[in-house]
Amino acid sequence: MSLSLAAIWRISRRDLSTRIRGLRLLAICLFLGVATLAAIGSLTAGISEELSRRGQTILGGDVEIGIAQRQATADELAAMRKVGAVSETVRLRAMAIGEDSLLAELKAVDGLYPHYGKLRLAGNGTAKTPEKGEIYIGPTLSDRLDIKQNETVRFGEAMFKVAGIIAEEPDRLGEGFTLGPVAIINMASLPDTKLIQPGSMYEAKYRIKLPPQQDATAIAKSLEAQFPSAGWEITDRSNGAPGTRRFIERMGQFLTLVGLAALVIAGIGVGNGVGSYLASKRASIATLKVNGADSGIIFRIYMLQILAVSIAAIFVGLAVGSVMPLAIGWVAGDILPVAPGYTLHPLPLAVSALYGLLIAIAFALPPLARARTVPAAGLFRSLVEGDSRIDRRSLVWVIGAIIAIIAIAVGTAREPLFSLAFVGAAFGLLLLLTGIAWLLRFIVVRLPRPKAPLPRLALANLHRPGAQTQALVVALGLGLTLFVTLATIQTSIGNEIKNSIPERAPSFFILDIPRDGAERFTDMVKDADPKANVNMIPALRGTIVEFGGQRVDQLKELPEGAWVLNGDRGLTYSAELPKGSEVVAGTWWPKDYKGPPLISLEAEVAATLGLKVGDSMTVSLLGVEVPAKIASLRTVKWDNFGLNYVIVFSPGSLDSAPHNMVATVTVSKPAEAVLAKALPPAFPSASLIEVGEVTAQITTLLSQMAQAIAAAASIAILAGIAVLVGAIAAARQSRIYDSVIMKLLGSSRGQILGAQAMEYGILALVLGVLSLGLGMAAGWYVVVEIFDFSFAPDPLILAITLVGGAGITFILGIVGSLPILAARPAEALRSL
Numbered sequence: 001m002s003l004s005l006a007a008i009w010r011i012s013r014r015d016l017s018t019r020i021r022g023l024r025l026l027a028i029c030l031f032l033g034v035a036t037l038a039a040i041g042s043l044t045a046g047i048s049e050e051l052s053r054r055g056q057t058i059l060g061g062d063v064e065i066g067i068a069q070r071q072a073t074a075d076e077l078a079a080m081r082k083v084g085a086v087s088e089t090v091r092l093r094a095m096a097i098g099e100d101s102l103l104a105e106l107k108a109v110d111g112l113y114p115h116y117g118k119l120r121l122a123g124n125g126t127a128k129t130p131e132k133g134e135i136y137i138g139p140t141l142s143d144r145l146d147i148k149q150n151e152t153v154r155f156g157e158a159m160f161k162v163a164g165i166i167a168e169e170p171d172r173l174g175e176g177f178t179l180g181p182v183a184i185i186n187m188a189s190l191p192d193t194k195l196i197q198p199g200s201m202y203e204a205k206y207r208i209k210l211p212p213q214q215d216a217t218a219i220a221k222s223l224e225a226q227f228p229s230a231g232w233e234i235t236d237r238s239n240g241a242p243g244t245r246r247f248i249e250r251m252g253q254f255l256t257l258v259g260l261a262a263l264v265i266a267g268i269g270v271g272n273g274v275g276s277y278l279a280s281k282r283a284s285i286a287t288l289k290v291n292g293a294d295s296g297i298i299f300r301i302y303m304l305q306i307l308a309v310s311i312a313a314i315f316v317g318l319a320v321g322s323v324m325p326l327a328i329g330w331v332a333g334d335i336l337p338v339a340p341g342y343t344l345h346p347l348p349l350a351v352s353a354l355y356g357l358l359i360a361i362a363f364a365l366p367p368l369a370r371a372r373t374v375p376a377a378g379l380f381r382s383l384v385e386g387d388s389r390i391d392r393r394s395l396v397w398v399i400g401a402i403i404a405i406i407a408i409a410v411g412t413a414r415e416p417l418f419s420l421a422f423v424g425a426a427f428g429l430l431l432l433l434t435g436i437a438w439l440l441r442f443i444v445v446r447l448p449r450p451k452a453p454l455p456r457l458a459l460a461n462l463h464r465p466g467a468q469t470q471a472l473v474v475a476l477g478l479g480l481t482l483f484v485t486l487a488t489i490q491t492s493i494g495n496e497i498k499n500s501i502p503e504r505a506p507s508f509f510i511l512d513i514p515r516d517g518a519e520r521f522t523d524m525v526k527d528a529d530p531k532a533n534v535n536m537i538p539a540l541r542g543t544i545v546e547f548g549g550q551r552v553d554q555l556k557e558l559p560e561g562a563w564v565l566n567g568d569r570g571l572t573y574s575a576e577l578p579k580g581s582e583v584v585a586g587t588w589w590p591k592d593y594k595g596p597p598l599i600s601l602e603a604e605v606a607a608t609l610g611l612k613v614g615d616s617m618t619v620s621l622l623g624v625e626v627p628a629k630i631a632s633l634r635t636v637k638w639d640n641f642g643l644n645y646v647i648v649f650s651p652g653s654l655d656s657a658p659h660n661m662v663a664t665v666t667v668s669k670p671a672e673a674v675l676a677k678a679l680p681p682a683f684p685s686a687s688l689i690e691v692g693e694v695t696a697q698i699t700t701l702l703s704q705m706a707q708a709i710a711a712a713a714s715i716a717i718l719a720g721i722a723v724l725v726g727a728i729a730a731a732r733q734s735r736i737y738d739s740v741i742m743k744l745l746g747s748s749r750g751q752i753l754g755a756q757a758m759e760y761g762i763l764a765l766v767l768g769v770l771s772l773g774l775g776m777a778a779g780w781y782v783v784v785e786i787f788d789f790s791f792a793p794d795p796l797i798l799a800i801t802l803v804g805g806a807g808i809t810f811i812l813g814i815v816g817s818l819p820i821l822a823a824r825p826a827e828a829l830r831s832l
Contacts, residue, residue: 003297012304015284025273026306026364027313029722033263034314034356038321039328040259041348044252046325049343051173051248055237057117060171061087061207062216065223066233068541068568070622071204079226083219084210087112088187091175092202093511093687094195096137096183097154098145101680103180103687104138106155108190115209117170119184124164132188135160138181139167153183156193156684160185171207179689195685198658201512201541228553231543231620233567249414257422260409261482262718263355264426267363268475269722274306275367285371302368310360314353322349351412355405362401369394429481429774430474437473440766454751458758472763472809476721477770480805484775485782487801491794492783494699506664507672509689510679511539513661517683521663524682529671535579536663537643540654541568544647545625546618547609561608564646571619573649577634579642586613586632589650597628597653602646606633619647621657628653660685721808725816735820749821753814760813764806772802 003011016023056062065072065080071090072080080086089109096104111129113119121127121136130136135153142165147153149162169182185193196202210216216236224234278285285298293301322344369390390398406423413419441463450456462469513521518536525532544565545552552558558565575591577583577600584603599617606612611630618627628649636644643664667675679688739752776793783789 003293005300008297008300009304011288012301012308015281015301016305016308023273023277023305023309025276025722025725026270026360027309029266029269029273030310030313030356030360031317031320032718032722033259033266033359034317034352035321035324036259036262037256037352037355038318038349039324040252040255041352042322042345043325043328044248044256045345045348046343047248049345052238055239056115057170058174059207059235059237060089060113060117060174060205061115062210062214062237063208063220063223064174064235065206065208066235066567067204067206067231068233068543069200069202072206073623076227076230077206079223080206080208083223084208084214085112085115087115087207087209089113089205089207090187090190090196090202091205092195092200093179093689094155094193095680095684095686095688096141096145096180097680097684098147098152100145100677101688102141102144103689104141104155105175105178105180105182106193106195107182107184108187109184110187112209113207114170115207118168119166119170120168121164122167127164130163130184130186130189132186133158133161134163134186135189136164136166136184137162138169138183139165140181141183144181154684155183155185156195158189158192158194160189193684197514197660197685199512199515199540199660200685201539201660201687224553228551229545229620229625230623231545231568253414253419254422257409257419257426258482260355260405260423261426261478263359264430265475265478266722267359268471269725270360271363271367272471274364275371278302278367278371281371298371299368302371306360306364306368310357310364314356314360317356318349318353321352351408354408358401358405358408362398362405365394365398365401366390426478429478432774433474433477433481433770434470436477436770437470440473441467441469454755455758457755458762461755461759462762469763473767473770476767476805476809477774480767480771480802481774481778483801483805484771484798485778487797488776488779488793489782491797492779492792493789494703495790495792495794505691506533506535506666507691508665508675508679509691510663510665510683511660511687511689513663513683513686515659515661518661521679521683521686524678525665525667525675528674528678529667531668532671533666534663535643536661537574537578538572538654538659539662540571540573540621540657540659542571542619542621542626542647543568544617545620546616546627548611548615548617559608559610564605564609569647570645571647571649572643572645573651573654575651578636578644578648580637580644581634582637583632583634586630588632591651593650594652595650597626598631598650599628600632600634600648601630603633603635605646606630617647621654624657626653721812725812735817739820752821753817756817756820757810757814760810763813764809767809768802768806771805772798 051058062084065076071088077086087110089107091105091107094104094106095101096106109129113129118126119128119136122139127136135155137147137153141153142148142162145153147162149164151162152159153162154160166182166184169184172182175182190196208219210219217238220234220236224232281302285302288298288301406420409423410416410419444459444463447459450459461467510521513536515538522534522536525534547565552565575589575593577588581600583600586600588600589598599619601611601617611617613630613633615630616627617630618625620626626649631650636646638644643662665675676688676690679686735756742752776798779793780791783791
């Protein structure tokens with residue numbers, strides 16, 4: 001029998017209910033997965049696009065040149081002014097001193113600031129550069145120090161009149177991470193503060209406004225080529241906030257992978273839903289066969305139905321996902337770097353749709369391939385089974401779809417190796433869960449049969465032909481394991497920050513202590529607390545310009561993971577091995593060493609750069625290149641909160657370079673309050689960082705990240721629930737027959753329901769134990785091996801997660817069983 005595609009479509013359309021009855025689970029699962037991926041992709045693309053669109057405003061110019069610990073030379077300024085108008089700003093950390101004191105980000109600006117955007121003050125609209133002796137302060141600074149407009153605040157040696165409260169700083173996002181609220185002064189006021197001294201930690205930035213139609217990227221490269229050893233950090237308007245963009249793209253990549261994992265779980269629901277639907281169509285399939293339709297026609301009829309429903313579900317998912325950035329911006333706009341706005345982004349939507357279509361093919365084809373083998377006898381007996389195997393052609397399509405999913409996940413990722421590792425881990429977990437599900441059935445088959453009929457029936461239902469045990473263990477197990485893993489990581493890191501870090505961390509980090517004031521500083525701390533622990537070392541900043549004989553400016557691209565080559569880095573010199581360091585290659589120099597400059601380099605950085613003991617490294621400090629040999633490699637225990645640097649020079653190498661000191665101070669709680677008030681006026685050029693303030697910022701950031709990940713992971717749980725509902729639906733027909741037989745043998749509804757309650761109770765218990773073990777193992781690896789934190793998950797949070805997941809499994813299983821009890825024996829027996 002041969003039919004045209006149009007005829008097959010007519011049959012397919014007539015057979016498909018307008019309410020897609022039977023394929024709703026397919027539609028729900030695909031909708032959930034595609035909507036999640038589309039929302040994540042659209043949000044990430046929207047933020048990235050907004051960062052690009054506002055690149056000039058965020059950067060403060062078309063090209064920005066950042067220079068650490070010095071201002072531009074006359075030649076450098078001349079080269080910049082040759083290509084455009086130059087606005088200079090200087091930014092440094094300093095203590096704002098009123099009745100109390102607070103660490104702030106002091107920013108000195110010239111008359112051209114800002115090139116783009118507007119500096120706005122609360123209640124006064126657009127503002128110009130503050131007059132000499134005046135200052136604009138951020139609202140947080142105003143609130144914390146209780147300083148209002150027209151009152152005064154001190155920075156360094158200068159007193160300033162508050163001329164306004166900042167409402168909008170146009171280039172705030174481009175400034176990166178800050179440890180305090182901003183305050184803006186006129187560049188002419190900066191010398192009065194006496195904060196800029198030789199060795200002070202500050203950054204001068206030069207924003208260049210180019211004439212129209214100029215290529216900012218080309219000009220940036222040209223300027224960098226003119227001064228290859230200047231130690232500049234140069235950025236153009238195409239990437240105005242590189243750190244923010246990297247964070248958003250990496251977070252988006254991770255959330256996309258979590259969403260993809262949820263879509264794979266939903267795929268199991270797709271398979272169950274299609275299998276259940278085709279089981280309900282046995283009579284239709286058998287009738288078509290009796291009338292001469294071959295397996296190919298059967299396959300095409302129902303494949304068209306599945307594709308039609310899948311495409312509709314994908315389309316709705318794309319529509320919902322594309323508008324989700326608006327909703328997210330409305331609900332969580334305060335924690336986003338920029339509002340994403342509303343623009344359709346074709347690429348993430350196309351990728352999401354492709355993922356959905358491939359998942360539909362991969363999981364719908366196996367039950368469809370099996371269904372076309374239903375014999376004509378199925379017209380007369382609804383329990384007749386077809387061949388449980390799938391043909392080779394269908395298998396090739398399934399494998400091809402899986403390979404395509406992996407290829408897209410890796411090919412579209414910012415970090416392909418990370419994506420490949422994530423996909424590999426997810427695939428490994430799926431195989432592990434499948435193996436555990438098989439092992440569970442294997443064990444249950446061999447358990448001694450209970451004498452009581454209800455427990456015996458409950459155990460038998462777990463391994464009977466057509467049992468959904470494997471699908472449920474894989475789908476719900478993956479979702480619950482993901483949630484337990486996230487709960488373990490979040491609570492362990494949270495406990496580390498709340499409990500362990502305060503025990504090890506010093507009371508204060510103090511920056512920019514004058515070298516000639518080091519002894520006076522130590523005496524002042526000891527006066528406040530004779531038992532105080534003061535650790536003070538020199539602090540400098542430099543740029544690596546050569547390593548292992550390679551000039552950094554001549555590299556076509558930086559080695560992967562070579563963050564140490566990006567811009568300037570902190571460094572020091574020391575006669576003794578810093579605390580928390582251990583030499584793993586080479587030897588540490590003698591305390592009285594007086595030879596040529598040597599370097600001790602952190603071992604992981606050395607491995608990234610391909611360096612070994614004896615290789616060369618040249619560091620540029622304040623424009624002066626210092627060549628040195630690597631004398632040793634060392635590991636660093638960063639979490640001990642000591643003072644340590646990736647690069648440590650030998651004594652005598654940098655003593656003559658202008659620099660200040662940094663220190664950690666550990667004192668008693670009463671002394672903390674005394675020093676927090678006394679140190680800033682006594683050392684106005686120093687910056688005092690309270691550890692509690694920093695840990696509070698870290699806790700808030702981690703909490704926001706955890707909420708975003710949990711929101712994406714919750715889709716995995718919803719997909720798992722959909723799989724559970726689909727499994728109940730798929731097994732309904734056979735359960736109805738069981739229920740009828742048991743009723744005929746004298747069982748009550750309560751006994752039948754009790755047996756099913758035991759079955760789902762056992763399944764919920766197994767899933768709980770399984771998810772707890774796998775989730776805690778994965779969480780331990782991330783917390784201990786990656787973050788190097790203590791493993792201390794919160795038992796209450798884990799218990800709530802597990803009880804919630806297991807409880808949902810149990811309750812939905814029971815609720816889904818209720819319609820089975822209402823089946824009438826006469827109707828069920830009529831089709832036997």
